Amino acid sequence: MSRIGLYFGSFNPVHNGHLMLAQWILNNGYVDEIWFVVSPQNPFKVNKELMPGGLRLKMLQLSAENDPRMHACDIELSLPTPSYTINTLRALTKQYPHFHFTMIMGADNVPGLPHWREAQAIFNICDILVYPRDNMPIPHVEGARIRVMDNAPQFNVSSTQIREWLKEGKPISHYVPSQILSLCSI
Secondary structure, three states: OOEEEEEEEOOOOOOHHHHHHHHHHHHOOOOOEEEEEEOOOOOOOOOOOOOOHHHHHHHHHHHHOOOOOEEEEOHHHHOOOOOOHHHHHHHHHHHOOOOEEEEEEEHHHHHHHHHOOOHHHHHHHOEEEEEOOOOOOOOOOOOOOEEEOOOOOOOOOOHHHHHHHHHOOOOOOOOOOHHHHHHHOO
16 A cells, blocks of 8 residues: 655645655654645635646746655645645545555644534544654644654744745745746736
8 A cells, every 4th residue: 555645735836844854754654655735725814915726837847847755735636725735635535545644734734623614534534644843742632643754853944934025036046846836927
């Protein structure tokens, strides 16, 4: 049974931190593949500026093309918005019944897990792999199978910062994959 890590996000844009963390997870044997799931609309970030979903998907496809263990996943672009994780997981498990799915998330998302739509159903479907952020404590979440990557590297870059730098005309070439640099300026 293939172990698939689901790395959900807006990827607005994808940056080197996303990719380096994914490679670290793969190289340390947490999962066999990572699918970057492009979210068209996070219900907790409704007012966030988003590049078109197709463009963000294309950026991920180009960014992941050199590692056969990484894939851009467009499933949420075909589901109703806002994107609810439970709907995505149900669609994936129906389409890929022989895969074992693990959600990958930052520690900052763990406290809110119990408030996600049908949280217990999510916990029944998949495990959760958590990477630390700024020494943030990771609370116990009843019913969730959480595994913390204690030694995961931390990357001091965010998509929000990159968008700000673009607005200010600052260079971003050190922070995004070279194959998507020209797409970021759109």
